[in-house]
Amino acid sequence: MLDDRKLDVLRAIVEDYVATHEPIGSKALVDRHNLGVSPATVRNDMAALEEEGYITQPHTSAGRIPTDAGYRLFVDKLSTVKTLSVAEKKAITSFLAGAVDLDDVVRRTVRLLAQITRQVAIVQYPSLNRSSVRHIEVVTMSPRRLLLVLITSNGRVEQRIVEHPHDVDEQLIADLRSRLNTVLAGQRLTDATTSLAGVPELFAPADRSLVASIVTTLLEAFTDEVGEQRIAVGGAANLTRYGDDFERNVKPVLEALEEHVILLRLLGEATNPQTLTVRIGHENPFEELATTSVVATGYGSKSEALATLGIVGPTHMDYPSTMGAVRAVARYVSQILAES
Amino acid sequence: MLDDRKLDVLRAIVEDYVATHEPIGSKALVDRHNLGVSPATVRNDMAALEEEGYITQPHTSAGRIPTDAGYRLFVDKLSTVKTLSVAEKKAITSFLAGAVDLDDVVRRTVRLLAQITRQVAIVQYPSLNRSSVRHIEVVTMSPRRLLLVLITSNGRVEQRIVEHPHDVDEQLIADLRSRLNTVLAGQRLTDATTSLAGVPELFAPADRSLVASIVTTLLEAFTDEVGEQRIAVGGAANLTRYGDDFERNVKPVLEALEEHVILLRLLGEATNPQTLTVRIGHENPFEELATTSVVATGYGSKSEALATLGIVGPTHMDYPSTMGAVRAVARYVSQILAES
DNA sequence: GACTGGCACTCGGAACTTTCGAGTGCCAAG
């Protein structure tokens, strides 16, 4: 059905359209690529490609533009992920290396990704699902107010305040601190519920109400976070390059960026860091984003993904370069996180 | 020069223009407001107002629109800050009350502000300048790697990692932890440098290199943070309501939002929480934002501001309502922070 | 002297028309 030349034509159309954002005619194609055939032949091929649904005409007397299916075929079969230049790789590592803590890593990553791809970048914070308790600190802020600080294996720090109706004894706090750490250290957050269940009973009945409220708060922090899934966004200014049709292209994206729930669905399940997920136009779950594509991948250790990062851009983006950049950034972030 | 009626006319023009975003003619003005005079009279007044530079004509055969000077006069003399409805106030408190930690307070605030004002909201994180050390925690992550956690009086938590070439003794860590807390607790961050200077000498010569590197990292964290000034942004989707002229109105704002340094300058010095800063159009320090106004105010305790929050929007915004919302949110956030 | 009705004038925007040419599909010939 579609011989090699027709696929070449499709590839050429996608590449040119991505470069110019204007419908591509048969003549222009032949001029810009040495296909070795005449425009008339290309026209026949185009007719076939249109028949198959890979390209379409905005109006009768115009050139062709790729459909979502066309991009899909292009991404799957007609292109290879572009690797970054040595200079770019260096820039990435040196930029990420300067990070001082986990938050900073995420902030830098999002900025970097936006800059390289010139698209809107999205980075999910490493999820607590897989992480474990490294340390729990209990600090007295005032006699009746305690601050709980939870430090996880991937460097994330969570804090909660606990109020108590009576003055709290320092010795009890020290005791509690050491017990909590004994019980929880190294535990997966998801397993913490069971581990904490027995803790109040280790204390004198008089102290149990306080201990119980601390345990409850701690559990809340665990489960809250497992569900919450924080996200960082950057490069929104790149939306200005979408060209015209503000209402249709820019507005929905800007709105989606505000809703982290939507972004999480857009990014999708954290995949293996080796695999790139590309969702083109209508393939993504939101109708308003039908002119938008998502390129995402997981990051974290080699075997299991901690979280997802990616970019959002117009369907007519440069997929090979973008995919290369996303993959590279994911790899380097994984590396940085593994080191620290 | 400008009698009361002329000022009434100006007020009416500003109000109508804010509502319609279209040039206001003399007839329309008389129809919508009961000024008690004929269009011809209003025309004379308009001519005077234009002479004074408060309004201008986009083109000869059109109505008038306010100039930046016109808005300025309106804000300073012709309007009063609009107070929020009881329902709105309730909504604010209940929304903010749900926050679990400082980060959450800021995130909620930015969201809230964007929602109420329907503009782009900016909230500066409470600065560390004024804050003091509440607690310092030193945690062993692996024998040669330590995690420092700094908790400040306003609930902010900073973390840093310190590597050491040799295995570190747990006893030393405990010792160090208690000494650091003794020395620093309650100290202003800005005073910490001097307080920390003597610490290494308290330890055995063999341990001093480790102690010194920890002290250095800690100091870095202090000063880093004092300078850094984090910022949260929200409601970028509200930019879509700017109407047309995307290139001139939306793009520069979107770009500014990416640059936190620019945002900090836009917000300006943290003012007393009682005072609202309004910067209209060209009054702000960036030429590209000449069609944009900023409404900001400080928040924190009654007497001194911790940080600044505000909104960015088109010059033709509804100043009374926006100012009311910004002020109210700042007050409630201050209250929440004071409590915790 | 301040206000008003009347009036001629201006000019941008909407609506319509014209022109232009890139691009097409089809066909007959190579």
Add this chain to the structure above:
DNA sequence: CTTGGCACTCGAAAGTTCCGAGTGCCAGTC
């Protein structure tokens, strides 16, 4: 199967017309 030729289509750009909101000015009125 490929190609040159050709008639045809139709959107975009440029030109044209038309309309009326809005203006400034002036003479008359209170």
